[in-house]
Amino acid sequence: MELYKKPLPEGTTLCVYNRDRLIFSDSGRWLTPLFALERFLATYSGERDCLCAHDTAAGKAAAVLMSRMGIKRCHINLVSDLAVAFYEEHGIVVSWEKRIERLACKTEELLADMTSEEEMYRLLRRRAKLVRGVSIEAKKVSFAYADQKPILENLSFSVEEGGRLIIQGDNGMGKTTLLNVLMGKLKPTGGVVLIDGKEPSTLAKRTIGYIKQQQTQEQYPVSAREVVSMAVDPNLDTKQQKWEIDTALRRTGVFEMADRNFFTLSGGERQKVSLSRTLCQKARLLLLDEPTSFLDAKSRTTLVEVLHSLTVDEMPTIVIVTHDKELEADLAWPVLRLEGRHA
Numbered sequence: 041m042e043l044y045k046k047p048l049p050e051g052t053t054l055c056v057y058n059r060d061r062l063i064f065s066d067s068g069r070w071l072t073p074l075f076a077l078e079r080f081l082a083t084y085s086g087e088r089d090c091l092c093a094h095d096t097a098a099g100k101a102a103a104v105l106m107s108r109m110g111i112k113r114c115h116i117n118l119v120s121d122l123a124v125a126f127y128e129e130h131g132i133v134v135s136w137e138k139r140i141e142r143l144a145c146k147t148e149e150l151l152a153d154m155t156s157e158e159e160m161y162r163l164l165r166r167r168a169k170l171v172r173g174v175s176i177e178a179k180k181v182s183f184a185y186a187d188q189k190p191i192l193e194n195l196s197f198s199v200e201e202g203g204r205l206i207i208q209g210d211n212g213m214g215k216t217t218l219l220n221v222l223m224g225k226l227k228p229t230g231g232v233v234l235i236d237g238k239e240p241s242t243l244a245k246r247t248i249g250y251i252k253q254q255q256t257q258e259q260y261p262v263s264a265r266e267v268v269s270m271a272v273d274p275n276l277d278t279k280q281q282k283w284e285i286d287t288a289l290r291r292t293g294v295f296e297m298a299d300r301n302f303f304t305l306s307g308g309e310r311q312k313v314s315l316s317r318t319l320c321q322k323a324r325l326l327l328l329d330e331p332t333s334f335l336d337a338k339s340r341t342t343l344v345e346v347l348h349s350l351t352v353d354e355m356p357t358i359v360i361v362t363h364d365k366e367l368e369a370d371l372a373w374p375v376l377r378l379e380g381r382h383a
């Protein structure tokens with residue numbers, strides 16, 4: 041008998057082998073052992089040419105996670121039809137002790153009709169609370185500058201932890217104003233905004249990362265590296281800080297220009313450095329105001345790739361204000377359109 045099919049040791053809920061070599065085991069419940077396996081594999085440098093798993097129970101969720109991790113064969117004590125269908129569709133060899141129609145749990149129900157693997161994975165990360173992002177709740181929010189007509193009126197929307205939103209609207213419709221309200225820089229004149237269930241002005245300092253529309257008038261003698269390093273966690277040791285800064289600069293493709301004066305960089309380069317800054321900050325809510333306005337085709341592809349990797353890895357909550365229809369189409373995120381009145 042192949043080793044991965046032998047009974048699980050008492051108290052163990054998941055065993056993973058590469059061929060016949062045990063490389064990982066766990067005794068947690070639900071999907072916890074599979075997420076622990078994901079973390080383990082992220083740094084595992086041994087052989088993984090034929091990963092085989094023995095799991096106590098597997099519904100579609102477990103099948104989705106195992107497939108993402110490149111598991112080729114699995115033996116499951118209690119498996120659902122939905123899981124078997126997914127395993128077979130993905131060329132994973134599956135065997136079982138007992139097969140039932142569905143696992144009686146909420147996760148199985150939620151995934152039943154979903155087809156996008158990425159969306160299923162995002163949903164599982166959210167249910168496992170493995171998401172950096174915060175929730176946004178805007179209830180009947182109004183805002184007027186002093187002695188002016190309201191710009192925002194009765195605006196309600198919500199974004200879940202790790203969710204994404206594009207805010208659209210013509211010039212002057214209040215998009216930047218809304219970002220300022222979300223950051224707590226402006227207080228709504230009516231209604232309420234809650235970020236992570238709290239008033240924005242009371243949030244921990246590094247919660248929100250904001251990339252404003254780039255302006256060219258400002259001039260300070262500060263390098264791109266210094267701009268990024270201002271955001272790094274001061275509690276990390278010097279070596280770790282340098283690693284975080286370099287990684288953030290590399291991720292948006294501006295490492296090579298790190299020692300140049302930030303204000304002599306082009307608008308697009310500055311936008312990328314600013315994005316590095318928020319990555320370094322590990323912000324839980326990213327607010328990006330017209331992030332593509334100065335970007336050439338290659339840089340906008342980098343931006344879309346970085347945003348994409350963020351939404352499946354760290355999963356901060358991201359809100360983007362943009363006029364850029366192409367960006368909207370590339371990202372395919374939910375859109376909130378500001379049209380002056382939101383009754």
Ligand SMILES: Nc1ncnc2c1ncn2[C@@H]1O[C@H](COP(=O)(O)OP(=O)(O)OP(=O)(O)O)[C@@H](O)[C@H]1O
Nearest residue numbers: 185186188191209210211212213214215216217218
């Ligand atoms: N500090 C301020 N005091 C008074 N009015 C302001 C202030 N800031 C912005 N406004 C006005 O509020 C309205 C909304 O401005 P806001 O910058 O939020 O719009 P926007 O949708 O971001 O516009 P754009 O697409 O041009 O960036 C505009 O008419 C603007 O002139």
